[in-house]
Amino acid sequence: ARSRAQEAMGWNVNLAHGDSAVTLTFLDKAGKPIEGLTVAGDLERTVTDREDQKLAFAMTKPGVYEAPAKLAPGVWEVEVKASGAAEYRKILRFFVKE
Numbered sequence: 001a002r003s004r005a006q007e008a009m010g011w012n013v014n015l016a017h018g019d020s021a022v023t024l025t026f027l028d029k030a031g032k033p034i035e036g037l038t039v040a041g042d043l044e045r046t047v048t049d050r051e052d053q054k055l056a057f058a059m060t061k062p063g064v065y066e067a068p069a070k071l072a073p074g075v076w077e078v079e080v081k082a083s084g085a086a087e088y089r090k091i092l093r094f095f096v097k098e
Contacts, residue, residue, distance in 0.1 A: 006088060013080065015092045022055060022078060023066045026088075033063020037084040041067065046075045046093070073098040 010029025015022065022043065026034040039057035051072065057065035073096050082088040 002087075006086075006090075009086055009088070011086075011088060013088070013090060013092070015078070015094055017069070017071060017094060017096065019071060020068060021066050022057075022069045022071075023060075023064060024057060024080060026063050026065065026082065033061075034084075035059065035062050037065065037082045037088075039065045039067075039080065039082045041081065042079045043069055044077050044079075046077055071096045 011034065012027040012031070014025045016025070017023065022041070024039060026037060028034055037059070041055035041057065043053040043055050045051050051070070053069055055067035055069060055078065057067040060066045075093065075095055077091055077093045079091045080089065
């Protein structure tokens with residue numbers, strides 16, 4: 001039920017990363033930035049738990065939230081947890097090139 005309710009919100013969440021940060025962009029179903037969220041994440045390697053990190057995101061501009069992170073090359077997953085006007089959870093997988 002929670003998954004269906006989240007899908008019905010129509011939020012679009014995009015992930016970007018650099019060498020030292022993870023950035024999430026939250027847009028509503030009309031494509032407008034979602035402000036005022038509290039966003040956290042669990043950043044994990046897919047093959048080991050030695051580099052796991054807790055992320056605390058801060059809004060850097062409307063709808064854009066960034067957290068410092070140590071990102072070595074390879075496959076990563078971040079479990080995103082956002083709260084505010086609504087609750088949002090999602091696991092996003094990404095690859096960091098060498």
